[in-house]
Amino acid sequence: MLNQKIKYSMDPLIQVRDLVKVYHLGEVEVQALLGISLSIERGEFVAIMGASGSGKSTFMNILGFLDRPTRGQYLLDGIEGEHLSRDELAEIRNEKIGFVFQGFNLLNRTSAIENVQLPLIYAQLPSKKRKEMAEKALSAVGLKERSHHHPAQLSGGEQQRVAIARALVNQPSILLADEPTGNLDSKTSGEIMAIFKRLNQEMGITIVMITHEQDIAAYGKRKILFKDGKVVEDHNSAL
Amino acid sequence: MTTLFASLRIALRALLVNKMRSALTMLGIIIGVGAVIAMIAVGSGAKKRIADQIASMGSNILIVVSGSSTSGGLRVGAGTVPTLTVEDSKAILSEIPGVRSVAPHLSGIAQVIYGNQNWSTVIYGTIPELLEIREWSLNSGRSFIQQDLDGAGKVCILGKTVADNLFGGIDPIGQIVRIKKVPFTVIGVLNPKGQSTWGTDQDDTVFVPLSTAQKRLFGQKFPGMVRVITVQAREPEVMKTVEDQITDLLRQRHRIQPGQDNDFSVRNLTEVASSAEESAKVMSLLLGAIASISLIVGGIGIMNIMLVSVTERTREIGIRIAVGAKGKDILLQFLIESLVLSLVGGILGIGVGIAGTLILSSFTQWPTLFSVQAILLAFLFSGSVGVFFGFYPARKASLLNPIEALRYE
Numbered sequence: 103m104l105n106q107k108i109k110y111s112m113d114p115l116i117q118v119r120d121l122v123k124v125y126h127l128g129e130v131e132v133q134a135l136l137g138i139s140l141s142i143e144r145g146e147f148v149a150i151m152g153a154s155g156s157g158k159s160t161f162m163n164i165l166g167f168l169d170r171p172t173r174g175q176y177l178l179d180g181i182e183g184e185h186l187s188r189d190e191l192a193e194i195r196n197e198k199i200g201f202v203f204q205g206f207n208l209l210n211r212t213s214a215i216e217n218v219q220l221p222l223i224y225a226q227l228p229s230k231k232r233k234e235m236a237e238k239a240l241s242a243v244g245l246k247e248r249s250h251h252h253p254a255q256l257s258g259g260e261q262q263r264v265a266i267a268r269a270l271v272n273q274p275s276i277l278l279a280d281e282p283t284g285n286l287d288s289k290t291s292g293e294i295m296a297i298f299k300r301l302n303q304e305m306g307i308t309i310v311m312i313t314h315e316q317d318i319a320a321y322g323k324r325k326i327l328f329k330d331g332k333v334v335e336d337h338n339s340a341l
Numbered sequence: 342m343t344t345l346f347a348s349l350r351i352a353l354r355a356l357l358v359n360k361m362r363s364a365l366t367m368l369g370i371i372i373g374v375g376a377v378i379a380m381i382a383v384g385s386g387a388k389k390r391i392a393d394q395i396a397s398m399g400s401n402i403l404i405v406v407s408g409s410s411t412s413g414g415l416r417v418g419a420g421t422v423p424t425l426t427v428e429d430s431k432a433i434l435s436e437i438p439g440v441r442s443v444a445p446h447l448s449g450i451a452q453v454i455y456g457n458q459n460w461s462t463v464i465y466g467t468i469p470e471l472l473e474i475r476e477w478s479l480n481s482g483r484s485f486i487q488q489d490l491d492g493a494g495k496v497c498i499l500g501k502t503v504a505d506n507l508f509g510g511i512d513p514i515g516q517i518v519r520i521k522k523v524p525f526t527v528i529g530v531l532n533p534k535g536q537s538t539w540g541t542d543q544d545d546t547v548f549v550p551l552s553t554a555q556k557r558l559f560g561q562k563f564p565g566m567v568r569v570i571t572v573q574a575r576e577p578e579v580m581k582t583v584e585d586q587i588t589d590l591l592r593q594r595h596r597i598q599p600g601q602d603n604d605f606s607v608r609n610l611t612e613v614a615s616s617a618e619e620s621a622k623v624m625s626l627l628l629g630a631i632a633s634i635s636l637i638v639g640g641i642g643i644m645n646i647m648l649v650s651v652t653e654r655t656r657e658i659g660i661r662i663a664v665g666a667k668g669k670d671i672l673l674q675f676l677i678e679s680l681v682l683s684l685v686g687g688i689l690g691i692g693v694g695i696a697g698t699l700i701l702s703s704f705t706q707w708p709t710l711f712s713v714q715a716i717l718l719a720f721l722f723s724g725s726v727g728v729f730f731g732f733y734p735a736r737k738a739s740l741l742n743p744i745e746a747l748r749y750e
Contacts, residue, residue, distance in 0.1 A: 168663060168743050189667040196665020207660045207747065211358060223347045224665040268664065 113180060114141035115275060115308055116165065121174035123160050123331075134160040136331040137174070144275075147302040148310045149322030156328040158312050159280065165310060166199050166278050167191045179275050196224050200269025204281035206261040208253040214264045215240065215249040221272045239267040242305075243297055259290035266297060270307070277301070279311040283318055295321045345673070352678035355650070363682060366646040369639025370686030370726065371693055374719045376632035378694025379701065381715040384625035386708035391618050394537060395611065399475040401441075401577055403584055404608045405433075405570040405591070423447065423566030424604040427551070429594060430570045437586045439579035444471035445551060445567040449559040453547055454519045455507040462503050463546045464520060466554020472498075472531075474573045482514045482529030485550050489528075493552040498529040501544040523557050525549065580609060636722065639686070640730035647679050647734035658738050659746025671739040679731025680724060687723030691716055 123135040134157045142148055152158045163169035164176060167183050176183065179198060183191055200221075201207075208217045218236040227235070240246050243263040253261050262282060269277050279298070283291035299321055301307045313319050327335035356363045407424040430445040446467035453460050465471070469484045482498070489496050497518065504513050513527045534543040555564065574583045584607050591605055651658070658671060695711065702709045 163744055166663070189669075192662065192665050192667045195663065201663050203747065207656070207663075209657055209660065211354060220661065221664040224661075224667070224670055272665075 113177075115144045115146075115179060116140075116142040116310075117175070117177040118165075119175040121161070121164065121171050121176060123157070123164065123169070124172045133331055135164075135171070138331075138333055140326065140333060140336065142308065142310065144308055145302070145306045146308055146310075146324055147298070147322045148324045148326060149319035150310065150312045150326045150328060151314060151316075151319050152328030153314070157331040158328040161328065162278055162280055162310070162312055165276075166201060167195050192224075196221055197272060198275045200272065200274040200277040202262070202265050202269050202277065202279040202282045204284035206253070206258075206265045206285070208261055208264055208268075210253055213250045213252055214245060214256065214267075217253070217264055218249075218267045218271050220268060225272060235271050236267070239271040240264070242270060242301070243267045257290075258286050259293055262286060262290075262294055263297065266294070266301075270301070274307075276308045276310060279309065281312055281314070283313065283315070291315075291318060345677075348670070348674045348677045349681075351674055352681050355654075355678055356681060362646060366642050366682055367639075367686035367689065369635065369642040370683050370723050371639075371690040373632055373636030373639045373726075374687045374690025374723050375694035375697055376628070376635055377719045377722065378691055378711075378716065379698045380625065380628035380632050381719075382694070382698040382709040382711050383701070383707055384621065384628065385710040385712060385715070386702070387621040387624070388618065389710050390708045391621060393535075394617075398537070398610055399573060400611075401574040401580060402474065402610045403572040403574065403580065403587065404610060405429075405572060405587060405605055406608065407566070407568055407605050423563045423568045424595065425567050425570055425591075426565055427567060429591060430567070432590060432594060433570065433572060433587055436590060437583055439574050439576075439583040439586070440572055441575045442470050442474050442573040444468055444474055444571045446471055446569050446571065447551060447554045447559055447567045448569070449554075451520050451558065453503060453507060455513075455516065458507045460503055460506045462500070464554065464558060465546060465548045466551045466558065467548060468551050471571055472548070474571055475534075477534060478532050479529045480532045481512070482527070484529060485548075489550045490552055493556045494550055495523060495525045495553065495557070496528045496550065497525040498531060498548040499527055500531050500546040500548075501533040502542055503545060503547055504530045520547070520549070521558055577611070580611065584609060636726055640683075640726040643679050643682055643727060644730040644734060646682075647675060647731055648737070650678070651675065651734050651738040654738075655741065655746045655749040658741050659743050659749065662741065662743040663747060668739040671741075672735045675735035675738050676728060676731050679735070680727040683723045683727025683731075684720070687720050690723065691719060694719070 118141065119139050121135050121138040122133075125132040125134055136157075138157075138161060150158045150161070160169065164171050165178070167178070170183065178194070181194060181198075183194065186194070195201075209220070215233070215236050218239050219232045222232040222235060237246060237249065240249050243266050245260060245263050245267065248256065248260060251260075253264070256264065262285075266277075266282075269279075277298075282298075283294055286294065295318060298309055298311070302309050309322075311318075311322060319325055324338040325335070326333055326337075405425060425445065427445050430443045434440055434443045444467055446465050448463055448465045450461060451464050453462060453464075468490060472478075472484065479498070480501070484498065485494075485496065488494060497520070499507075499513060507513070507518065508516070513530055516527050517524050518527060519525070531544070531548075537543050549558070551567070555566075572583070572587065574580050587607050588603065592603060595604055597603060661671060661674075698709050698711070701707065
């Protein structure tokens, strides 16, 4: 169903034009995004920076089809979310997007491998296939031998690696990471970033990552700086 | 299918984590279903007993009772003075087409003596048709034959209670008993019939030929008269017509002028029984209402705990929606959870209901009757309570905004 909607497969993976997001908090109108236009190619590793309230999280939510823009256009892989239903957006998230959150967001009472299988359950894959793919994803983050541990039995870095495995398991077009090292010490942060770098370089996975730490942002090939709902800097070191 | 199975596992796990809470939530359903089971068991037990009693009286029975005669300004109540005759009963049988069978009888209380044993009981003077109408069979011996009836034979048939009390272990057939100083030969013993609708022991009785009763026991003052005529109609539909025709026929035969009171009355025994059945039905309805209320309260308990569960697991729901769960996946997950709660509660409730009923009936001697349909019904009902009361919380969960849900602490 989704394949039919891909019109320009050679176009950039992400195309954003004049994106505006306005929140209404009671009487107050909050302008979170004031006309963002940018595009991200396949295989890029983008770090989005900015102070809190700069609109970077709102932007990330829209990229992840968790939120809809007030105005403007957003295309992921040629798909526009504007007229899609809640369930159709869920399907796109399931097939094309992998999320990594600051707080890991694992299900507590389920083992690592079951956490990783979660997107595959909603993709309606049979359990044998799910297990295979989850094991592969856990190997990719170096956690194969801990696959039956529960989150409480894992360190913060290990939990985040499980979360990365979950984000990868469906072979998404893009991996969206919101402050992935925010809850980790610097050594573990380095390990996580090493995984990101390897996934990007060896497997060609496109990564968009929010961070407010310069040294973490340095792992990205491209840095975008948000301020007051606008892009104020876009620096691509790969070019 | 895959998602359904996965949802079931998720639901079971979620319920097992909060064992105490799940158990308490189920309690409402357990009590409700238990009450339904007990209610139906007691209700259908009572209904069956009434049905048995109706059957023991025989079917389509009308009773014509003599009495209320007015002679010289002296009025006498029904049944005290015989006003009916054997000829009346013959006329009812021959002139009313809806009548299948008639049995006139005359009764009185007398002491029956065997050796040094004695027993006071009701003596019926009647013809064998009465036993046929009441579907009352002999346990041993024989019934009256024409010779006994015509010749006022000194023979009798004993009810089970009388036989047991007078004879103990001895075979009564062929033995001589004395009733009002008249020796009677026991020719038969009846099968037990149990309690009547109004609680008397139907087996505490002795039957003698009608002519014998008239000539030798109770009929000396009113020769040829009988107190009661039992009439059996051909089918339930004609009962009312037959009742009216009997009244007309007897008024005519007794030469009762228009405006004068009947010197007899016609009673429909099925009506008596059906009023007993009616009160059993009211009882069932009352218990049913209590059961439904506790099921509804149980359902509200489930809804309450499901709402708590949805709130507690807001973040989990957010994660699921973010990785691609659709509305129906979340809906199904929580619906299955409340369904599991209510069905497990239902199964436990069925157990509690059966155990409770058995205990109740062992203490009170109430007749009870379990039926597979009732148990199935209770199970399905508890399931629908789960779906009905689980729907709102499940829908609420499925409509959560993923961004807010993920941020929920």
